[in-house]
Amino acid sequence: MELVLQQVLSGLATGGIYASVALAVVMIYQAIEHFNFAQGEMAMFSTYVAWSLIQIGMPYWVAFGLTLVISFIGGVLIERIVLRPLHRAPILSQIIAFIALFVIFNSVAGWIFTYTIKPFPSPFPEEPIFGTFISTHQVGVIGVTLVMLGILFVFFNFSRIGLAMRAAAQNPESSRLVGIPVGWMTALGWGLASAIGAVAGMMVAPIVFLEPNMMVGILLYGFAGALLGGVTSPTGAVVGGFLVGVIENLVGTFVPFIGTELKLTVALVIIVGVLTIKPSGLFGRPVVTRV
Amino acid sequence: MMRMIGRHSAAIFVAAALSAGSAAAANYGPGVTDTEIKLGSTNPFSGPASAYGTIAKAASAYFDKVNAEQGGVNGRKIDFIMRDDGYSPPKTVEQARKLVEQDQVLAMFQNLGTPTNTAIVKYLNAKKVPHLFVATGASKWDQPDKYPWTTGWQPSYQTEAKVYAKYILENLPNAKIGILYQNDDYGKDYLEGFHEGLGDKAKDLIVAEVSYEVTDPTVDSQIISLKDSGADVFFNVTTPKFAAQAIRKAYDIGWHPTQFLNNVSTSKAAVIDPAGVEKAKGIISSYYLKDPTDPQWNDDPAVQAYREFMAQYYPDGDPADLFNIYGYAVAQLMVEVIRKCGDDLTRENLMKQALSVDHFEIATLLPGISVTTGPDDHAALEQLQLQQFDGKEWVLFGDIVGTE
Known part of the structure; x- marks a missing residue:
């Protein structure tokens, strides 16, 4: 019984990581209605920016804030420079651009910062306040994810700009007619997704250590979480992320047939399963296209 | 037009083959001239395993040192051609074929990775290209019957x-x-x-x-x-x-x-x-190696020589990185094998010399560990010493263990 409890708590802790990445996935989906495969690598790169700022002696929270600003601007620039020219191109061209971004960020990070893992500081105390089952940082990650979720909820439901963004993504033609600058809304979406990714990266790095490939596996679980909860719903993404973390641990520990060898397969089965049975996920709205 | 080019290049090829034949008195295999020996290697310089890429770079820097300070080995400079395979086996196959068939290397040296070497081991053995001192700890490289042209380096x-x-x-x-x-x-x-x-x-x-x-x-x-x-x-x-x-x-x-x-x-x-x-x-x-970050080797001449080597020939590399002292050590073994070949630089003789190393000492290995190979022993290093982390550094203890 103790093992179950420990695995569930540890699953929630890892789930917190997946949830924060899933949030960034949902954010970009709100803006462009696609997945961005370079999301994880952008987050990893932002984390290196934060690491460099801390290395040169900046206090954690100053570096944290500055990293968010840099990541936001970086996200907007990527949209303006790389994806803007492609916005009428077929979806395949855009996906290839995402993959190119993935490889570029990964290689450039390796080239500048090397592939040696680096410890990344946590803003939370080292003492295990919540017992030995879950570290203070892991509880902190869950808290930060929930706070981000709250901010996003308010932003998308109550702020003018958030509503305009949703409108621009769902119905670009009509939005343009009512005076929303659709192009800039997409860029804003990229900026916000990049900043959320930066938070996720800075929360993940103290747990998995900072290195250029740190997000590769996590992004896959983040996708699974986002899909399970529903790609159109930030709440769904967070719930989905936690569920994937817990399911993965319980199945890996207690189903001998799957075991630790097929843990990743569980995430992939979730992705395929959701797409076949309920593409809108647990909390998402069904996507209806008018013909 | 195509035919003409074909015939033309065929003529060049025949001429080249003839001239190679006439020079064969000195017994050279592919990739060897009076002034040069070509060696090839596949390594991950990009992708997830690129941290290991520095091994070949350190080895290459050591060859540069030998070329610059001793004019190469027996008067021939070592031309070490490194190709990036991104740790992806299909790319390794492509690059290995290129090295053997286009660059015409005498031998492969320090190809890195278990899955990557697995992808090319049959090809190299079928082609009878020496596949020397691979950078992987898998035990399968020491199978003289199955892979007569392959040898391992580190203790498996x-x-x-x-x-x-x-x-x-x-x-x-x-x-x-x-x-x-x-x-x-x-x-x-x-x-x-x-x-x-x-x-x-x-x-x-x-x-x-x-x-x-x-x-x-x-x-x-x-x-x-x-x-x-x-x-x-x-x-x-x-x-x-x-x-x-x-x-x-x-x-x-x-x-x-x-x-x-x-x-x-x-x-x-x-x-x-x-x-x-x-x-x-x-x-x-x-x-099995002296760890350059371990203070007990601070005054060790071999480690000091290694630091000087890094500063002069591989300034971009991190001297504290164990992979660099690894590459530095294995390159010394390669130089020794080429030296033993003398002027008989065929693939057969290179293999013979690689398989008759007798207690060759490399100063950056732990004291008491040396390289010995034989026709039935394709593993260069088979000795280790236990060590325990005392809260500050690794402390070696016990005897050197393993076979030779």
Whole structure:
């Protein structure tokens, strides 16, 4: 019984990581209605920016804030420079651009910062306040994810700009007619997704250590979480992320047939399963296209 | 037009073949002239395993040193052609074929990686191209009957696992052992060697074996299961990132077994420091090279020479990186083998010389460890010494163990 409890708590802790990445996935989906495969690598790169700022002696929270600003601007620039020219191109061209971004960020990070893992500081105390089952940082990650979720909820439901963004993504033609600058809304979406990714990266790095490939596996679980909860719903993404973390641990520990060898397969089965049975996920709205 | 080019190049080819034939009095294989010897290598300079790429760069820098300071080996400069395979086996095949067929190298040297070398080992053996001192710890390179043209370099994973098994049988006869291993060739090689080393006792002593995939974000869940199994000895068969995670997690959940860590992950900078030195205290591992970050070698002439070499010939490389001293050491063995060949630089003779190294000492190996090979012994290094992390640094203990 103790093992179950420990695995569930540890699953929630890892789930917190997946949830924060899933949030960034949902954010970009709100803006462009696609997945961005370079999301994880952008987050990893932002984390290196934060690491460099801390290395040169900046206090954690100053570096944290500055990293968010840099990541936001970086996200907007990527949209303006790389994806803007492609916005009428077929979806395949855009996906290839995402993959190119993935490889570029990964290689450039390796080239500048090397592939040696680096410890990344946590803003939370080292003492295990919540017992030995879950570290203070892991509880902190869950808290930060929930706070981000709250901010996003308010932003998308109550702020003018958030509503305009949703409108621009769902119905670009009509939005343009009512005076929303659709192009800039997409860029804003990229900026916000990049900043959320930066938070996720800075929360993940103290747990998995900072290195250029740190997000590769996590992004896959983040996708699974986002899909399970529903790609159109930030709440769904967070719930989905936690569920994937817990399911993965319980199945890996207690189903001998799957075991630790097929843990990743569980995430992939979730992705395929959701797409076949309920593409809108647990909390998402069904996507209806008018013909 | 196509035909003309074809005929033209064929003529050149015949002429080249004839001139090579006339020079053959000096007995040269492909890639050798009076002034040059071409060696090839495939390495991950990009992609997930690119941290290992520095091994070949350090080796290459050592050849530069030999070329610059001694005018090469027996008057011939070493032209070491390195190609990037991104640790992807299909690319390794492509690059290896290019090196053999287009660049016409005499031999392959220090190709890196187990899956990558597995992809080319049959091709190179079929072509009878020496496939020397591969940079992988898999035990399969030492199979003279199956792969007569292939030789290993570092002590194999199985050799190492047996050293720990022996230590456990002698010192912890009632151990309850939990194992965490990477679910691939590398992890399973250790597992096999460990089982073999424990012999009949394996069934009784091993209480849990848990694997992880390289794509797993963390191994937290696995460590919790291992603790739950009641194990009091932990054999940690993981690559650096996961090793650091496992050491930290075990400590954080209050699990304090006697830990054995595979020497793939003994780097202080890449594993112990990130995990936290106090959390790594007491861990037992083994090594065969002098660790340049270990203060006990600070005044060692060999390590000082290595530092000077790094500063002069590979200033971009980190002297503290164990992979660099690894590349530096294996390049010395290669130079020795070429030197022994004299002017008979055929592939056959190179192989013969590579397989008749007798107690060759490399100053950056631990004292007492030397290289010996033979027609039935395709493993260059088969000795190790145990070491324990005392909270500050690795401390070597016990005798040199293993065969020669």
